[in-house]
Structure formats: C-alpha cells, structure tokens
Amino acid sequence: MKKEFDPRMHSAEHILNQTMVRRFGCKRCFSAHIEKKKSKCDYHLERPLSEEEIRGIEKGVNDVIRANVSVREEYLTNEEASDRYNLDRLPDDGADPIRIVKIGEFDACPCIGAHVNSTGEIGGFKILSSSFEKGVLRIRYKLTG
Ligand SMILES: [Zn+2]
Numbered sequence: 001m002k003k004e005f006d007p008r009m010h011s012a013e014h015i016l017n018q019t020m021v022r023r024f025g026c027k028r029c030f031s032a033h034i035e036k037k038k039s040k041c042d043y044h045l046e047r048p049l050s051e052e053e054i055r056g057i058e059k060g061v062n063d064v065i066r067a068n069v070s071v072r073e074e075y076l077t078n079e080e081a082s083d084r085y086n087l088d089r090l091p092d093d094g095a096d097p098i099r100i101v102k103i104g105e106f107d108a109c110p111c112i113g114a115h116v117n118s119t120g121e122i123g124g125f126k127i128l129s130s131s132f133e134k135g136v137l138r139i140r141y142k143l144t145g
Contacts, residue, residue: 013032015065
C-alpha cells in the first residue's frame with residue numbers, strides 16, 4: 001500500500017477479509033480499491049454467492065464492529081512473518097521487522113497502513129452490491145454511522 005487509506009474503511013477491509021476466509025475458505029482479497037466513500041475488494045472464489053450469503057457476510061462484519069474489539073500491532077522478524085503470513089501485499093522493500101496488525105483474536109495480518117484503535121470506530125458496514133465473473137467475486141461496500 002503506497003497511499004494512506006481512510007483508517008475506518010481500511011480497517012473494515014481487514015475484517016471483511018477475515019470474514020471471507022472463515023466463511024468460504026478463500027484467500028484475503030487479491031485486489032482492493034479503498035476510498036473514503038465507497039470501496040471494493042476482489043476475491044478468488046469457485047462459485048457466486050447467494051444474496052443470503054452476502055447478507056451473512058455483512059452481518060459477520062458488523063458483529064465484529066459492534067463487539068468494539070481493540071486493534072493492536074506487534075512486530076515479527078521478516079523471517080517469522082513470512083513463515084506465518086502472506087507478505088505479497090506489502091511493499092517489496094525487505095522491511096524487517098514486519099508489522100502485524102491484530103484485531104483482537106479475530107484477525108492478524110501484516111500491514112503498514114493506518115487503522116482504527118477499536119472496531120467500534122468504524123460505525124457500520126454495508127455491502128452495496130456484489131458481482132461474480134470468471135471466478136472473481138467483487139464486493140462493494142460503504143460505511144454507515
Ligand atoms: Zn491494514
């Protein structure tokens with residue numbers, strides 16, 4: 001990530017990614033466009049999701065927001081971090097140590113961006129639309145509240 005994303009939007013992306021991983025066994029989004037008003041994340045999936053599944057994702061993200069989980073960071077050596085995490089989305093600058101951003105016990109992910117201190121600051125999460133084409137699920141979302 002080169003630019004500073006809106007911390008609320010970007011923190012919601014972390015929660016959405018972990019929600020997708022847990023529910024559908026996919027990987028975190030391989031591409032994301034995070035903007036203050038609207039954002040989108042793309043996932044490799046084998047099938048489209050039903051409206052019910054989409055609403056279930058939305059509710060799952062909102063449950064983590066409402067739980068007001070604290071967001072913390074820890075540092076691992078580059079070697080430890082590359083054993084445990086996928087570092088593909090970090091800048092390729094050989095940084096050491098690597099910063100891991102943890103959302104309570106819910107999620108942990110290497111990241112250099114700015115985040116909220118506690119998930120309650122995000123307010124609310126709404127999925128505006130989703131589409132599925134050629135094995136790619138795109139989720140578009142905004143924040144409320
Ligand atoms: Zn982040």
